[in-house]
Amino acid sequence: MKARLQHFAGALALALGAAGASHAATLTVSCGSNAADLKFCAGYAEDWGKAHGYTIKVYTPPASSTDNLALLRQQLAAKSGDVDVLMIDVVWPGVLKDHLLDLKKYSKGAEAQHFPAIVANNTVDGKLLAMPWFTDAGLLFYRKDLLEKYKLTPPQTWDELEADAKKVMAGERAAGVADFQGFVFQAKAYEGLTCDALEWVNSFGGGDIVDKSGAITIDNAKAAKALDTAASWIGNIAPEGVLNYGEEDARGVFQNGKALFMRNWPYAWSLAQAPDSPIKDKVGVAPLPMGVGGRHAATLGGWQLAVNKYSKHPEAAAELVMYMTSAEIQKKRAIGGSYNPTIMALYKDPDIIKANPFMGQLLDVFTGAVARPATATGLKYPEVSRAFWDAAHSVLEKKSSGAEAVKKLAGTLKQVKRQAW
Numbered sequence: 001m002k003a004r005l006q007h008f009a010g011a012l013a014l015a016l017g018a019a020g021a022s023h024a025a026t027l028t029v030s031c032g033s034n035a036a037d038l039k040f041c042a043g044y045a046e047d048w049g050k051a052h053g054y055t056i057k058v059y060t061p062p063a064s065s066t067d068n069l070a071l072l073r074q075q076l077a078a079k080s081g082d083v084d085v086l087m088i089d090v091v092w093p094g095v096l097k098d099h100l101l102d103l104k105k106y107s108k109g110a111e112a113q114h115f116p117a118i119v120a121n122n123t124v125d126g127k128l129l130a131m132p133w134f135t136d137a138g139l140l141f142y143r144k145d146l147l148e149k150y151k152l153t154p155p156q157t158w159d160e161l162e163a164d165a166k167k168v169m170a171g172e173r174a175a176g177v178a179d180f181q182g183f184v185f186q187a188k189a190y191e192g193l194t195c196d197a198l199e200w201v202n203s204f205g206g207g208d209i210v211d212k213s214g215a216i217t218i219d220n221a222k223a224a225k226a227l228d229t230a231a232s233w234i235g236n237i238a239p240e241g242v243l244n245y246g247e248e249d250a251r252g253v254f255q256n257g258k259a260l261f262m263r264n265w266p267y268a269w270s271l272a273q274a275p276d277s278p279i280k281d282k283v284g285v286a287p288l289p290m291g292v293g294g295r296h297a298a299t300l301g302g303w304q305l306a307v308n309k310y311s312k313h314p315e316a317a318a319e320l321v322m323y324m325t326s327a328e329i330q331k332k333r334a335i336g337g338s339y340n341p342t343i344m345a346l347y348k349d350p351d352i353i354k355a356n357p358f359m360g361q362l363l364d365v366f367t368g369a370v371a372r373p374a375t376a377t378g379l380k381y382p383e384v385s386r387a388f389w390d391a392a393h394s395v396l397e398k399k400s401s402g403a404e405a406v407k408k409l410a411g412t413l414k415q416v417k418r419q420a421w
């Protein structure tokens with residue numbers, strides 16, 4: 001695919017040269033950390049390039065948000081303008097603030113159409129550092145056909161999820177699917193585990209690690225209980241292998257028909273529904289279960305498009321960002337790739353809701369998602385998140401109890417905080 005794109009870009013450059021186009025410039029766009037995203041990002045960027053006389057080159061960043069950020073920080077520290085348009089995670093504006101262009105001049109107020117909380121998230125020191133592109137929230141994907149077969153309904157609590165998983169695993173394994181799993185999720189030591197573990201903690205009423213005022217709240221019994229509960233799933237309803245799963249690993253197992261439940265982001269819907277998917281039309285989507293005495297909790301995720309301050313073509317890059325984040329392209333990406341729009345009005349669009357019924361049914365999950373403490377911790381967020389996922393991972397590996405882990409984590413976070421975040 002990449003080779004084909006490069007080939008295409010080369011051919012386009014030649015064609016433009018021959019036509020004597022006024023700009024023979026190349027814009028490099030970062031997108032495509034999975035196959036669907038590559039298709040839906042690169043294709044539309046190329047349409048814009050053709051219309052405006054730019055050659056579009058696609059840069060595919062690492063699939064893990066953690067590896068992606070590490071590489072990007074190196075490139076930006078070296079003031080590299082190689083990638084003009086940057087795809088940035090919802091938790092990065094505070095980390096990258098010195099390296100991104102203020103888009104206010106180019107947006108002409110278009111940001112008012114998007115969810116205000118995301119626009120606020122992307123605005124640092126009064127500068128609009130990125131345009132919202134798609135939003136994410138953690139969801140429970142389940143096998144509709146199997147819940148029906150075993151006369152079950154989507155679980156409301158984690159205890160119900162565990163009981164249902166045990167029942168269906170026993171039945172399916174006895175019927176010959178030896179490696180059938182109950183529940184797959186993201187438990188590798190990376191940003192994805194921060195998202196999953198925050199959902200567990202918050203669903204038990206254990207808060208959000210560091211609250212909005214910057215206070216460290218993680219050392220509490222509910223958070224400890226949530227982590228212990230998740231640890232009890234491993235080797236029980238979840239394979240030991242989840243300790244090394246990212247989003248695509250979990251999706252691989254689920255989409256192959258080898259798991260009853262999966263925690264994942266909306267993008268997994270369009271892939272599960274693809275014509276060649278073994279589970280097409282057998283999947284349902286529900287809010288993630290509640291903890292004991294808690295609530296349904298979903299972590300807020302999502303991606304933005306920003307312009308690299310060191311880009312040699314800042315104006316063109318900003319125009320491309322405005323095009324890519326427009327209602328027209330968000331609608332196409334929602335229908336084709338199940339990327340949740342950030343433009344509020346699109347949630348009333350019948351074509352989008354038809355392709356993705358969960359976007360209408362679970363609107364509350366998206367608007368009520370729990371943010372990771374990125375705004376409160378600013379430049380320190382990557383360290384805070386790493387300390388949190390390390391603590392969660394140690395509990396999942398059964399190297400420490402939930403109570404020990406959250407106590408130690410609070411100590412580490414105090415060190416990271418010192419005077420202030």
Ligand code: GLC
Pocket residue numbers: 065089090091136191192193195247265300301302303
């Ligand atoms: C998704 C989310 C992003 C999150 C990442 C973690 O891409 O949109 O916000 O950081 O998953 O793996």
